[in-house]
């Protein structure tokens with residue numbers, strides 16, 4: 001144990017939070033870079049009504065250096081911060097808070113979590129992308145795709161929510177009843193919870209419309225290979241696993257917290273090990 005009274009701590013708050021893989025991922029990275037005497041990353045379950053007390057604690061405790069917000073705190077936290085990055089403001093959610101000269105500064109790295117794994121396999125400029133879902137995850141993804149010049153369509157169970165999101169980010173809507181058009185997209189991203197427990201045997205769209213030349217990215221990371229990804233693989237499509245989003249939002253976050261380049265492979269290994277055990 002290399003920690004001391006000088007070590008800075010970062011806490012992920014959520015409700016629930018016990019399933020979070022972020023502490024394991026970040027602490028392994030601190031160890032790899034031998035900065036585990038300077039930083040430690042913890043988790044705490046916090047009810048949304050108590051978030052303001054956490055912020056107060058962060059203000060008065062000098063070594064309470066970073067806060068990661070997960071569901072349901074990403075939107076709520078905005079009102080307590082001293083400064084919010086323009087991109088996070090546009091997305092309307094903060095997942096990363098860091099203390100700089102005593103000021104609480106908020107960022108969003110979720111959009112990078114979606115964009116980086118895609119850009120490793122293709123350029124997004126001019127690509128026709130279908131986002132399934134219109135909740136919090138979809139918001140960050142749609143923002144990232146638009147930022148990179150993609151042509152974005154949104155399909156959602158509740159049409160009005162798709163319309164609202166599309167209007168805000170100058171995207172288009174695909175009606176659920178026109179699913180055969182799914183075949184015409186270059187990239188399809190699932191940002192719904194379909195495919196996760198208890199919906200592991202469901203897919204958010206009819207997989208018979210998937211095609212060989214497409215890229216299918218599922219934000220659901222547990223199970224690692226969702227039914228949608230299995231079906232896409234059968235068609236010969238390129239698939240991207242959901243843990244890649246978890247990884248790259250964490251990589252961007254690591255760099256904000258430590259100012260150092262993240263040891264990506266160590267972080268990936270931790271996630272894969274944890275997901276294997278969980279399955």
Ligand code: ATR
Pocket residue numbers: 132133134135136137138156157158161191192193194199204
């Ligand atoms: P998150 O922050 O993880 O995105 P959210 O904001 O609650 O969570 O959004 C969940 C998304 O998954 C929504 O787009 C939701 O569709 P509705 O807007 O119609 O509610 C979608 N979703 C959840 N369960 C679904 C299901 N069984 N079938 C289709 N879509 C579903």
